[in-house]
Amino acid sequence: MTKVLIIEDDSAIAAIERDYLEINDFTVEVAEDGITGLELALSGQFQLILLDLMLPGEDGFSVCRKLRSQLDIPILMVTAKQEDIDKIRGLGLGADDYIVKPFSPGELVARVKSNLAQYARLKGMSGSSAESNRIESGPFIIHTLSHRAYLHGRELELKKKEFDLLHFLIVNADIVFSRDSLYERIWGFDAMGDNATVAVHINRLRDKIEQDPGNPRYIQTVWGAGYRFQV
Incomplete structure (x- = not known):
């Protein structure tokens, strides 16, 4: 059974999240502060983490950064803040998605299931042979099973979604994808595309693979259409 960790200091919200996830056959554990949540998450027993942004002890941004450096599982940031800068900062630290309070329990469960399904699909993209x-x-050389990417023989330090995006673009070189299409393909949501999410990850990838990120050679912008990967 899939196990979800909720890191949330508001006991009422945590209880609602837990109840609806358990109704949908998830096993759930709750941590009420950032330090406890970090310790539990690093135990390796969870398949997905719901991470509140404003936490006592250690805030969600700090927890997310530390988790992403050690875990390759979906992290959904839960926040009451509406500002795009907070969403962008969370995604930049390695969160896979965010959900803004107040949200419906149905939306929460749908996001959790979609992130898990997309994670499973990306993990299963390649066969088991070398x-x-x-x-x-x-x-570029991509090792899909180990999630390692190399450019001119140098290993790239990529977060999970950066690797997934680079992998997808390389496999589909010379094809133009809109921002919404990339969001759907990589994050797995229909009609929930978020241009900020895609733009953040494209820019971070360019910083890591382009000699001149302002004049990219590999990940090209096709004005009015989207992005195209070329070698």
């Missing part, structure tokens, strides 16, 4: 695990495209 040949299918290795993808070469120009100066």
Whole structure:
């Protein structure tokens, strides 16, 4: 059974989240502060984490950064803040998605299921053979099973969604994808595309793979249409 960790200091909200997830056959544990939540999350027993932004002890941004450096599982940031800068900061630290309070329990469950399904699909993209695990495209080498990417023989330090996005673009080189299409393909949501999410990850990828991020060679902007990968 899939186990979810809720890191939330508001006991009423945590109880609602827990109840609806348990109704949908998830096993749930709750931590009421950032320090406890971090310790539990790093135990390795959870498949997804719901992380509140404003936490006592250690805030959600700090917890997210530490979790992403050690865990490769979906992290959904839960926040009462509406500002795009907070969403962008959370995504930049490695969160896979965010949900803004107040939200309906149905939306919460749908987001959790969609992130888990997308994670499973991306993990299963390649076969188990060494040949299918290795993808070469120009100066890039991708190892899908180990989630390692290399450019000119140098390993790139990529967060999970950055790797997933680079992998997808390389496999689909020369095809133009809109921001909404990339969001749907990588994050797995229909009609929930968020241009800020895609733009943040494209910019972070460019910073890591382009010699001149302001004049990108590999991830090209097709004005009015989206993005295209070329080698």
